[in-house]
Amino acid sequence: MTMPAANPASQPAILVARAIPPQVLARLQQYFQVQDNQDDVQWSATELAQQLQGKQGLLATGSERIDAALLAACPQLRMVANMAVGFNNFDVPAMTAAGVLGSNAPDVLTQTTADFGFALLMATARRITEGEHYLRRGQWQRWRYDMLVGAEVHGSTLGIIGMGRIGQAIARRAAHGFGMRVLYHNRSRLPAEVEEQCAAHYTSKVDLLRQADHVMLVLPYTAENHHCIAAPELALMQPTATLVNIARGGIVDDAALAQALRQGQIAAAGLDVFEGEPQVHPDLLALSNVVLTPHIASATMPTRIAMAQLAADNLHAVLVAGQEPLTPVNQADPVARARRWAG
Numbered sequence: 001m002t003m004p005a006a007n008p009a010s011q012p013a014i015l016v017a018r019a020i021p022p023q024v025l026a027r028l029q030q031y032f033q034v035q036d037n038q039d040d041v042q043w044s045a046t047e048l049a050q051q052l053q054g055k056q057g058l059l060a061t062g063s064e065r066i067d068a069a070l071l072a073a074c075p076q077l078r079m080v081a082n083m084a085v086g087f088n089n090f091d092v093p094a095m096t097a098a099g100v101l102g103s104n105a106p107d108v109l110t111q112t113t114a115d116f117g118f119a120l121l122m123a124t125a126r127r128i129t130e131g132e133h134y135l136r137r138g139q140w141q142r143w144r145y146d147m148l149v150g151a152e153v154h155g156s157t158l159g160i161i162g163m164g165r166i167g168q169a170i171a172r173r174a175a176h177g178f179g180m181r182v183l184y185h186n187r188s189r190l191p192a193e194v195e196e197q198c199a200a201h202y203t204s205k206v207d208l209l210r211q212a213d214h215v216m217l218v219l220p221y222t223a224e225n226h227h228c229i230a231a232p233e234l235a236l237m238q239p240t241a242t243l244v245n246i247a248r249g250g251i252v253d254d255a256a257l258a259q260a261l262r263q264g265q266i267a268a269a270g271l272d273v274f275e276g277e278p279q280v281h282p283d284l285l286a287l288s289n290v291v292l293t294p295h296i297a298s299a300t301m302p303t304r305i306a307m308a309q310l311a312a313d314n315l316h317a318v319l320v321a322g323q324e325p326l327t328p329v330n331q332a333d334p335v336a337r338a339r340r341w342a343g
């Protein structure tokens with residue numbers, strides 16, 4: 001964003017659905033009539049539609065559902081910029097059919113999220129939170145050779161399911177930093193030079209689950225990926241294996257995972273995302289061999305500012321500069337788009 005609009009009255013109106021970093025809000029206010037929600041009130045779908053009346057743009061987070069009903073209720077809405085790389089809160093076909101553009105926030109969170117994936121893997125395999133709880137409860141009386149022994153990380157085999165930007169960044173950390181053997185499974189195989197940079201070997205999902213000491217999930221949530229790790233997949237894993245999910249809730253069947261952890265079918269899990277979050281399956285809460293974090297993989301302030309800024313830049317590109325989104329997730333139907341934009 002470089003040039004403020006000349007006449008504030010002609011500035012497009014936008015809604016910012018949740019609290020965002022104030023410096024990004026201040027920049028948005030130079031170009032748009034902004035209705036913000038810095039109090040971070042959580043709106044129902046009906047309330048969101050009410051707040052969106054008369055707005056051409058929406059800065060959303062992963063929490064706002066953008067579906068056909070909302071689009072029909074908000075005929076002036078032209079563009080929704082998600083402050084998240086994942087956009088499973090968008091009904092993309094409905095947006096496309098309604099002539100509404102969508103964008104997400106890739107790249108700016110890749111390294112931060114990969115760092116967190118590795119942190120969660122380490123915490124899970126080396127039982128770090130379990131150790132801390134043990135200590136805080138006053139159970140640590142003396143040293144023992146087998147006290148809280150965990151799984152090796154260096155030199156072990158990491159299986160990554162979902163080999164986009166974040167998966168590749170995790171693979172590089174694993175192969176080059178920890179000397180791990182990296183297997184991956186993805187919708188499509190990566191070009192040979194990318195596989196080489198990541199020192200990663202393409203395998204079937206079944207072989208990956210059978211061979212990996214640690215399995216890391218980094219794939220987007222789609223209808224096809226719903227419960228892509230459920231009882232049959234968990235049964236393929238080694239009893240010493242760990243499972244880390246930094247992707248999305250719903251990719252793992254949380255009830256089946258809790259059962260596998262309880263029965264020792266796998267050793268441990270590290271979870272940053274959950275089915276129906278912020279609710280967490282009660283059976284997971286009851287287990288000690290699972291590390292639970294509240295969807296914070298991208299949570300550093302520089303990264304959160306960059307995510308909000310990219311969403312703001314997408315709104316600016318479309319609604320102020322008259323360009324296409326910088327990081328689009330769809331190409332709106334041209335007839336519906338022309339009709340909506342004329343209205």
Ligand code: DGY
Pocket residue numbers: 062083084085086087109298
């Ligand atoms: C993302 O960007 O998709 C993160 O999960 C935050 O929602």
